[in-house]
Amino acid sequence: MAILKELRPVMPILIGASVMLSLGMGVRQSFGLVMQPLTRDIALTVSDFALAMSVQNLAWGFLQPVAGALAVRWGFRSIMTAGAALYVAGLALFAMAGGMTGVMLGGGVLIGVALACTASAISLAVGARSVPAKRRSLVLGAITATGSLGALLSAPLGQLLTTEHGWRAGLLGFLALVVFMLPAAWIAGRVDRLSPPTPATGDISAASPRVALAAALRNPSFLVMTAAYFVCGMQLLFITTHLPSYLAICGMDPSLSAGALGAIALFNVFGSLFFGWAGGHWSKLGLLGGIYIARSIVLACYFVMPPTPASTLVFASAMGFLWLGVGPLVAGSVVEMFGLRWQAMIQGVAFMSHQVGSFVGALGGGLLFDALGSYDLAWRLGVAMGLTAGIVQVAFALMRPPPAPRPIAA
Numbered sequence: 274m275a276i277l278k279e280l281r282p283v284m285p286i287l288i289g290a291s292v293m294l295s296l297g298m299g300v301r302q303s304f305g306l307v308m309q310p311l312t313r314d315i316a317l318t319v320s321d322f323a324l325a326m327s328v329q330n331l332a333w334g335f336l337q338p339v340a341g342a343l344a345v346r347w348g349f350r351s352i353m354t355a356g357a358a359l360y361v362a363g364l365a366l367f368a369m370a371g372g373m374t375g376v377m378l379g380g381g382v383l384i385g386v387a388l389a390c391t392a393s394a395i396s397l398a399v400g401a402r403s404v405p406a407k408r409r410s411l412v413l414g415a416i417t418a419t420g421s422l423g424a425l426l427s428a429p430l431g432q433l434l435t436t437e438h439g440w441r442a443g444l445l446g447f448l449a450l451v452v453f454m455l456p457a458a459w460i461a462g463r464v465d466r467l468s469p470p471t472p473a474t475g476d477i478s479a480a481s482p483r484v485a486l487a488a489a490l491r492n493p494s495f496l497v498m499t500a501a502y503f504v505c506g507m508q509l510l511f512i513t514t515h516l517p518s519y520l521a522i523c524g525m526d527p528s529l530s531a532g533a534l535g536a537i538a539l540f541n542v543f544g545s546l547f548f549g550w551a552g553g554h555w556s557k558l559g560l561l562g563g564i565y566i567a568r569s570i571v572l573a574c575y576f577v578m579p580p581t582p583a584s585t586l587v588f589a590s591a592m593g594f595l596w597l598g599v600g601p602l603v604a605g606s607v608v609e610m611f612g613l614r615w616q617a618m619i620q621g622v623a624f625m626s627h628q629v630g631s632f633v634g635a636l637g638g639g640l641l642f643d644a645l646g647s648y649d650l651a652w653r654l655g656v657a658m659g660l661t662a663g664i665v666q667v668a669f670a671l672m673r674p675p676p677a678p679r680p681i682a683a
Contacts, residue, residue: 280412283403287412289461291419293353294396296454297360297388299423299538300447301329303431304380305517306530307440314440315372319518323639325373325381326514327632330506332385333392334628340389341398341617342482349399350462356390357454359383364451368444391458393597394624396420397604398617399464409608410557413601414549421545421597424538426450432531485615489622495610497669498558498603499623501565504662505599506630507637508568508655512537512592514635519648523580533589540593548598557602557609562666564602568595569659576652 280287308322344352363383370376389395400416401409427450435443489495517530551560575588607620638651 280404280408283464283467285460286403286463286467287400287416289457289459289463290396290399291416292457293357293391293454293461294393294416294420295423296427296450296457297357297391297423298393298420299425299427300360300364300431300451301384301388302424302513302538303427303447303531303534305514306428306431306534307435307443308514308518309521310435310440311376315370315376317373317376318639318643320636320639320643321373322376323514323635325376326510327636328377328381329385329388330510330628330631330635332382333388334625334631336386336389337394337621337624337628338486338618339621341394341615341619341621344395344398344617345482345614348462348465349395350459350465352390353395353458353462354455356387356395357451357458358387360387360391360451360454361448363387364444364448368441368448389621391454393417393420393600394604394617394620396461397600398613398620399461401604401608401616402464402467402613410553410601410605411549413604414545414547414552414598417549417597417600418542418545420600421538421541421593423450425535428531428534428538432528436527482615482618485611485619486622489611489619492610494558494669495607495619495623497666498561498606499626501561501662501666502599502603502623502627503630503633504658505565506627507634508572508630508659509596509634510631511634511638511651511655512572515638515642515648515651518642520580520585525580525582525585529582529585533585536586536589537593537596540590541596541598544594544596544598545600547594549601552602552605556670557606558670559667561599561602561606562663562668562670564595564598565659565663565666567663568592569656569663571595572652572659573656576648 304326308319311317312319312322340352363379366375366379366383370379396416397413400412404412427447430446430450431443434446516533520530521527548560548564571588571591575584578584603623604616604620607616607623611619634655638648641651642648
């Protein structure tokens with residue numbers, strides 16, 4: 274195929290970025306599988322575990338712009354390999370935890386910092402710098418799609434080891450997978466050897482980090498996208514953190530949780546490829562709003578009735594199709610608005626909002642469950658906020674398409 278021939282010189286970079294993203298995200302999305310046995314074994318509450326996962330997401334979000342700016346200064350290879358090493362250290366501490374301190378430092382802080390250096394914003398910035406503009410949206414969708422495949426390996430492995438040998442064995446299984454992020458990050462770091470991206474006419478690549486950030490925060494399209502991204506994070510982290518617990522409370526077989534996470538990962542491949550392709554043909558911001566609306570409808574249809582194995586797998590498949598398709602759309606929108614040089618930093622600002630939403634989704638779901646004994650209010654709030662965010666995003670995209678970026682002096 275012509276596209277494969279065109280991308281052959283940079284294929285090792287794209288594969289390295291995809292493997293790094295796949296393993297990091299797959300393991301991180303599977304932590305909910307150890308929540309029930311871990312909290313019973315070391316006498317923590319559901320909200321304690323949710324707090325650690327929320328801190329992980331806050332650390333990831335608030336450090337993402339910093340990691341993006343440092344990657345421009347120090348190189349992507351240095352940032353990514355350091356992040357992979359921190360992920361290994363965080364999982365080791367998490368697996369040895371005897372109380373809240375180990376869970377918070379290992380599963381929360383260290384893994385949060387590691388994700389800021391290795392996850393979607395950095396991986397997609399590597400991909401965007403490696404390919405020509407006409408292929409960019411599709412390639413970003415492909416990286417996002419392969420980034421979900423790690424859960425197809427980590428979720429069944431974690432469930433098997435946790436069921437047979439306990440939650441510590443499950444976390445050590447995750448650690449064995451994450452070790453492979455180190456060579457993947459090193460190979461993806463070849464992007465530093467490529468010629469610097471040629472600035473498009475009118476972008477802000479010549480600006481300083483402070484000026485580029487100020488330009489982003491004055492852009493109405495970027496601000497609306499960032500606000501809606503908050504709700505995106507809230508919905509996704511509520512599901513990954515609390516779905517296994519919800520199914521256990523409803524008396525479902527423990528293997529169903531791993532099956533649901535695997536279905537999310539599998540259908541996310543198709544969704545990410547589709548939305549990566551669609552972003553090259555239609556309004557990226559309008560497609561983002563459509564994803565948020567569709568997610569909220571699927572969430573409402575599932576939680577309004579008692580779960581069954583069939584309804585859970587259908588829910589997971591539909592939600593998986595809508596899962597990370599936002600990744601190529603947000604990354605592509607940032608490049609269109611501001612250019613390539615500061616993409617990782619500016620996308621990191623938007624992602625910070627996403628992670629604050631993740632904090633609210635994970636911790637808020639745990640607090641509401643501890644207070645009320647059910648997840649009813651949590652999912653209803655998630656549906657209402659998702660519909661509102663999606664409608665506002667679509668309306669803004671229709672009324673005010675993003676303006677062409679204007680030149681900003683260095």
